[in-house]
Each structure stands twice: as C-alpha cells, then as structure tokens.
Amino acid sequence: MAADRSIAPKIGQQPGPQTPPAPWPSDYPQGYAVVDVETTGLARDDRIVSAAVYQLDAQGTVQDHWYTLVNPQRDPGPVWIHGLTSGVLADAPLFPEIVPELSKRLEDRVLVAHNAMFDWSMIAREYARASAVAPVRQRLCTIALSKELRLPLPNDKLASLAAHYGVVQQHAHHALDDARVLAEAFRPSLRRAARERLRLPLLSCQPLTEWSDTPSPRRHSSATSYRPTSWRPSRKRPACPYPNPGRYEAGGRLVQGMRVAFSGDTSVDRELLEDRAIEAGLHVATSLSRLTSLLVTNDPDAQTSKAAKARAFGTVVIDEAAFMQLLQDVRPAAPAQPPASG
Numbered sequence: 397m398a399a400d401r402s403i404a405p406k407i408g409q410q411p412g413p414q415t416p417p418a419p420w421p422s423d424y425p426q427g428y429a430v431v432d433v434e435t436t437g438l439a440r441d442d443r444i445v446s447a448a449v450y451q452l453d454a455q456g457t458v459q460d461h462w463y464t465l466v467n468p469q470r471d472p473g474p475v476w477i478h479g480l481t482s483g484v485l486a487d488a489p490l491f492p493e494i495v496p497e498l499s500k501r502l503e504d505r506v507l508v509a510h511n512a513m514f515d516w517s518m519i520a521r522e523y524a525r526a527s528a529v530a531p532v533r534q535r536l537c538t539i540a541l542s543k544e545l546r547l548p549l550p551n552d553k554l555a556s557l558a559a560h561y562g563v564v565q566q567h568a569h570h571a572l573d574d575a576r577v578l579a580e581a582f583r584p585s586l587r588r589a590a591r592e593r594l595r596l597p598l599l600s601c602q603p604l605t606e607w608s609d610t611p612s613p614r615r616h617s618s619a620t621s622y623r624p625t626s627w628r629p630s631r632k633r634p635a636c637p638y639p640n641p642g643r644y645e646a647g648g649r650l651v652q653g654m655r656v657a658f659s660g661d662t663s664v665d666r667e668l669l670e671d672r673a674i675e676a677g678l679h680v681a682t683s684l685s686r687l688t689s690l691l692v693t694n695d696p697d698a699q700t701s702k703a704a705k706a707r708a709f710g711t712v713v714i715d716e717a718a719f720m721q722l723l724q725d726v727r728p729a730a731p732a733q734p735p736a737s738g
Contacts (some may be wrong), residue, residue, distance in 0.1 A: 416455040417591045424590065425534070425598075427459075428452040429505040430582060431515050432575040434480065436473030438514070438668040443468035444491060444522050445480045448575035449501040452508075455590075456583035462501055463572040466491050478569050492526040503531040506598065510554045510578055512537035513720050514668065516601055524603065532601045538578060539717045540597040541585055551661065551694055552716060557581045599724060633670070636679035638729040644690040644712050650722045652677030652729035654689035659702040661694065669716070676726040684711065692719045 430450040436442045448463040465480065465488035472480050498519075509515035512535040523530045539552045549556045554577060558565055563580040567573040589596060638653030656678050658666060669692070670680045681688055684702045691706040696713045706713050714722075 416587055420455060421590050421593060424454060424596065425506040426454045427505040428508045429502045430508045430575050430579040432509065432571045432578065433515050433518050434478040434569065434571045435518055436468050436470060439671065440521060442473065443470060444518055445472050445478060445485060446571040447498065448571040449498070450575050450579040451501060451505065452579060456586040458579055461576070462497070464489065464494050466494060491522045495523065495526050495528050499531050507532045507535040507601065508538060508578070508582055509535070510538045520603055529603050534598045535601050536596060536598055537717065538582055538585065540721060541589065543717050544594055544597055545585060545588055554578065633674060633680055638677055640679065640687060640689065641729065642689065646712050650678065650726045652726060653679060655679045655681045655687055656690050656692060657681045657684045657688050657702055659691060659693040659700050660698055672723055676723050677729065678726070690714065692716060
C-alpha cells in the first residue's frame with residue numbers, strides 16, 4: 397500500500413546536531429529500519445493491523461518509507477486508539493502477503509522502535525504464523541538510547557522525545573506518522589551518540605514461537621466505557637513456581653523467583669510488562685514489602701506508597717527501560733535441594 401502523503405510529509409530540519417561527525421564510528425550499523433506497528437492488543441495472541449517502515453542510512457538520513465494496512469482476520473481491538481475499523485481492514489492484505497515487501501525493508505538493517513521489544517515481538521510472532529523468519533538480527537530501542545544519552549525527558553513517551561527535538565506529531569497512533577516522528581527524532585540522537593562515541597544499546601533478535609491463533613475473549617462494551625490501560629480482559633496471574641532468591645543487587649542480573657513491583661505510568665502497557673516478567677519467571681507483586689526484590693518506576697521521586705516503602709526498605713529502584721534490558725538475561729532459579737536423608 398502506498399504511503400499516504402497527507403500523513404507522511406517530508407522530513408524536516410530539527411534542532412540538534414545535523415552534520416554527521418567525522419570520522420563516523422566504524423562499529424556502528426550500516427543502516428536502520430525505523431518501525432511502528434498498530435495492533436489489536438498487547439498479548440501474544442494479538443495481531444498487527446498496520447505497519448510502517450522508514451529506511452535510514454548509516455548516519456540516519458531517510459532513504460525511503462513504506463506503509464500498509466493488514467487484515468488481522470479478527471476484531472481490530474482498540475479502534476478508538478488506532479482508528480482502523482473492521483470495514484477499513486476488510487480488503488487489506490493478510491500478513492503473509494506483506495512478508496516479501498516487509499522483509500525487503502528490514503533486511504540487513506537494525507530494527508529501531510520506541511520500545512523495540514514490543515514491536516519486535518509482534519513482528520516476530522506474525523512471521524512465525526506465516527511460517528517465515530524476519531530478516532532482523534539486531535534491534536535498538538529509542539527509549540534505551542535516550543537513557544544512554546541522558547536526555548532530559550519527563551517520561552518515556554514518544555511525544556516527549558518528539559518535543560525534545562521539535563518534531564511535530566500530526567497523527568498519533570497512526571503507524572506511518574509515528575514512524576516518521578521516530579525517524580526524525582532518532583537522527584539527532586544517533587548523531588549525538590556518534591559524537592560522544594557512545595556504544596549503541598543494540599540487542600540481538602531471536603525468532604519467537606510463543607504465539608496463538610485463538611484470540612482471548614473481549615469484553616462487549618462501548619468504546620467510551622474503556623480506559624486506555626484497561627481494555628484487555630482481566631486475568632488471574634499464575635503462581636510463581638520459583639522461591640524468592642532475595643533482593644536484586646544493582647548492576648547484577650535478575651533471578652527467577654524475584655518479586656517485582658511496578659509503580660506509576662509506563663510507556664509500555666502495564667499488563668504487557670507484567671506478562672514479560674511472568675514469562676521470565678519473576679513474581680509480580682501488587683504491593684511492596686521487605687520481601688520485594690525490585691521496584692520498577694519511571695518516577696522514583698514520586699510520593700507514592702510503593703516509592704516511599706522502597707526508600708525505607710532500601711529496595712533497588714530502576715526505570716522501565718532498564719527493566720526491559722534486564723529481562724533479556726534472567727538467571728535461572730537455583731535447583732531445589734533434595735531433602736536431607738535421616
């Protein structure tokens with residue numbers, strides 16, 4: 397599907413370093429694919445309803461852009477967010493039909509996204525359903541990059557990153573415009589990182605296989621009765637099968653069984669963060685006590701009860717981006733000790 401020119405204007409000039417530093421770091425990637433997807437939801441059984449890719453060269457200059465709708469073959473989910481109804485998507489291609497074009501856009505490039513773990517997991521599952529493998533070996537999260545650059549952002553939202561660089565959002569939650577905004581904001585971030593000879597926070601991309609073709613039941617109600625963070629069906633968390641190994645130590649690895657609490661707003665849907673923690677073998681705690689291993693919050697100075705207790709108990713506090721990084725390498729729980737023979 398051709399790009400909508402009314403949604404994707406020409407890339408404009410932004411404040412910040414526009415001239416690439418010389419010499420450019422030789423270990424930086426040779427190209428990037430800035431990606432945004434809109435989906436029917438945030439669970440492993442949800443589907444992509446639209447996708448956009450901006451191709452950038454090694455120094456962040458836009459080379460091309462592409463956008464398509466995707467027929468999810470199911471309820472489109474939060475229409476009040478992405479605006480894509482079943483009628484709009486009825487004649488859109490199925491995901492297997494866009495695989496050749498999407499693969500051409502992604503091949504030999506680092507996938508860049510705002511919360512890249514989410515976009516990558518959605519894309520990887522769609523490829524798995526199509527009996528294909530996405531040609532992506534590495535990803536770069538612009539939330540993590542912003543943290544590395546110590547940008548003075550009030551939160552991890554794309555709108556805050558865009559405002560920092562003077563990039564104007566024209567159609568939030570439209571995949572093509574979100575990808576354009578991110579491409580414009582990524583370019584000065586990349587060039588600043590190159591000037592500072594910063595090591596980019598690149599992560600490897602492994603194909604995912606935990607997907608389902610059977611959607612979870614949705615609540616039958618009008619859109620106005622939903623809140624942005626509560627439209628997914630509620631579900632009981634499974635019991636953590638691992639014992640609590642104790643407190644998390646700053647700079648170390650998470651260990652299966654650790655008790656993790658969340659506080660405050662997150663750029664990733666809270667239930668998705670909890671899903672990721674549970675899948676990694678962590679215990680998601682609804683409150684904070686002396687047994688809590690870690691508190692995840694983007695506002696550690698907030699006057700919330702959890703933040704106050706964490707300070708009182710000496711519980712380590714990290715932000716959302718750091719937590720997403722730690723989830724990539726959770727240490728297995730220690731094997732259970734056999735009972736002593738008597």
